[in-house]
Amino acid sequence: MMTANSESDVVDILTADHHDMLELLRRAAQAPVAEERRDLIDTVIAEVMRHSVAEEMIVYPAVEKHVPNGKDEVEHDKAEHDELVDLMKRMEDGDTADSGFLDLLHEFEEKLDHHAHDEEDEQFPKLRAHVPHEDLVEMGEKVEKAKQVAPTRPHPSAPHSELFHKTVGPGVGMVDRLRDKLTGRHTG
Secondary structure, eight states: OOOGGGSOOHHHHHHHHHHHHHHHHHHHHHOSSHHHHHHHHHHHHHHHHHHHHHIIIIIHHHHHHHSTTHHHHHHHHHHHHHHHHHHHHHHHHSOTTSHHHHHHHHHHHHHHHHHHHHIIIIIHHHHHHHSOHHHHHHHHHHHHHHHHHSOSSOOTTOOOOHHHHHHTHHHHHHHHHHHHHHHTOOOO
16 A cells, blocks of 8 residues: 555646557557557547546646636636547547548647646646645546546537536446447547
């Protein structure tokens, strides 16, 4: 069992997610075969969706409550999530063998990288400065649980609200995972 000082907190978990997702995108861009690229893209889409929903359910309310100008930061982050969802939907529907697909993949990677740096360089340090470590560890545990039930596919019309994600999100997530299994889609 880890001591309280060595437990991963929500910032550690989300930062590791960012690095993993960006690495998957780099591997997808370098994949020599369209089928391998599709598998990697499906996996990264599922991971980004899980991560984003968990952030919106668990982290953003804490940012709004504890971080100065937190509401503005959250609105900015949600707008970036909307852009990412739109790009993921286009990638999900796109032909990975098409030459234009790599352009779409690179655009997505740039936006995800920008979003990750915004959070890691600006928001996460503020979260650590204004929220006790024990609470950040607890938030990390909640984020991990939320990722288990979150949707794995982009749903562009889904509203950004904690209530939506807590009530409808788990059902959407189960439907997504069933569709993933039935279609053989790789989601992590």
